[in-house]
Amino acid sequence: MPKGIFTQSACVLLARPISREQLEEALRAFDVRGRHDAAESWAFGGPSLTLTFRPEVNGAAVVDVVDQPWPDAMGHPQESPDIFGAWTFGQFGPFTYPGNLMRAAEQSWGWEAGRTITGRHQAFIRIRTSYVLGSDGKAKVLSPDYDPVPELMFLADAALALMQLPGALCYFNPNGEVLRDLDGVRESLDYARGAKLLPLDLWSNVRLFNVCEGWSMMDTVGNGQLDLPDVEACFAEGYDCGEVDRFLRNVTWYLYRQGEVINDADTMDGPGGVPWQARPRDEALSPPPRRVLSWRPLDKTDVPEVLRGR
Numbered sequence: 001m002p003k004g005i006f007t008q009s010a011c012v013l014l015a016r017p018i019s020r021e022q023l024e025e026a027l028r029a030f031d032v033r034g035r036h037d038a039a040e041s042w043a044f045g046g047p048s049l050t051l052t053f054r055p056e057v058n059g060a061a062v063v064d065v066v067d068q069p070w071p072d073a074m075g076h077p078q079e080s081p082d083i084f085g086a087w088t089f090g091q092f093g094p095f096t097y098p099g100n101l102m103r104a105a106e107q108s109w110g111w112e113a114g115r116t117i118t119g120r121h122q123a124f125i126r127i128r129t130s131y132v133l134g135s136d137g138k139a140k141v142l143s144p145d146y147d148p149v150p151e152l153m154f155l156a157d158a159a160l161a162l163m164q165l166p167g168a169l170c171y172f173n174p175n176g177e178v179l180r181d182l183d184g185v186r187e188s189l190d191y192a193r194g195a196k197l198l199p200l201d202l203w204s205n206v207r208l209f210n211v212c213e214g215w216s217m218m219d220t221v222g223n224g225q226l227d228l229p230d231v232e233a234c235f236a237e238g239y240d241c242g243e244v245d246r247f248l249r250n251v252t253w254y255l256y257r258q259g260e261v262i263n264d265a266d267t268m269d270g271p272g273g274v275p276w277q278a279r280p281r282d283e284a285l286s287p288p289p290r291r292v293l294s295w296r297p298l299d300k301t302d303v304p305e306v307l308r309g310r
Helices: 020-026 081-088 100-106 114-120 148-162 182-195 241-258
Strands: 008-014 032-036 048-052 060-066 123-130 168-173 178-180 205-212 215-221 230-236 267-269 275-281 292-297
Touching: 008 148, 020 032, 020 048, 020 060, 020 148, 060 148, 100 114, 100 178, 114 168, 114 178, 123 148, 148 168, 148 182, 168 182, 178 182, 205 241, 215 241, 230 241, 241 292
Parallel strands: 230 292
Antiparallel strands: 008 123, 008 168, 032 048, 048 060, 060 123, 168 178, 205 215, 215 230, 267 275, 275 292
């Protein structure tokens, strides 16, 4: 679902629940403007704090503690309507989709321990940005000068502070299906700031799939947080996956800097020293549902039947 009540989200998975007092102590470097009790349903909010973020446009970040495991199935209209309703209203993140934690663990290439550590979590902290909370109904979901990057950096800094709590297991970005430990978050933020780049690895994951015998697909998930399409690449065996990873990140960075200027059938130099051709698609090959810019190398390799329909 699109950005709405909440425009971004990030989480910290916990081995055990913590108190709101512990939460506030961990966030002492931030400006706490409000304290709130849990909502009637935990899916809509546990005990929480509201942090100041861009008050000139009614911006805020809500940080709550949920004493339940992450609801990866995102509920069911009849069996768990509270969770399902919270999900449909974007309470877990605007681009969160069922199975995101499972996929994040399966595709945790940047942090090996992420493949198993999620099974240990019993609670989570949720950090969400909004511009409409407490408004008179006239506040805009996105301000005229809206920029997603300051939001995402603010959430990453808050998550970094929260990950130093006892029992904190890892950072989890549900919109980009990313898992990282404390050192990984810190190193990514430090490098990005020093190099004046974006810490894309904290916001979007790069994944690898087998399409059919001899063919692979790699994609990003999470670029929607930057209001950009995700990027996928389909290729025959013989290409270096590390090079394809860098290609996907470079395309994302190019889109961020230049806008969505890559058109259907445009080409770009890519892995293997050959041109790669772009095809915008409304649906990705792999979940979650989202629009993508799909690439394949123009290397005269016959495209398998499973991909020809695209």
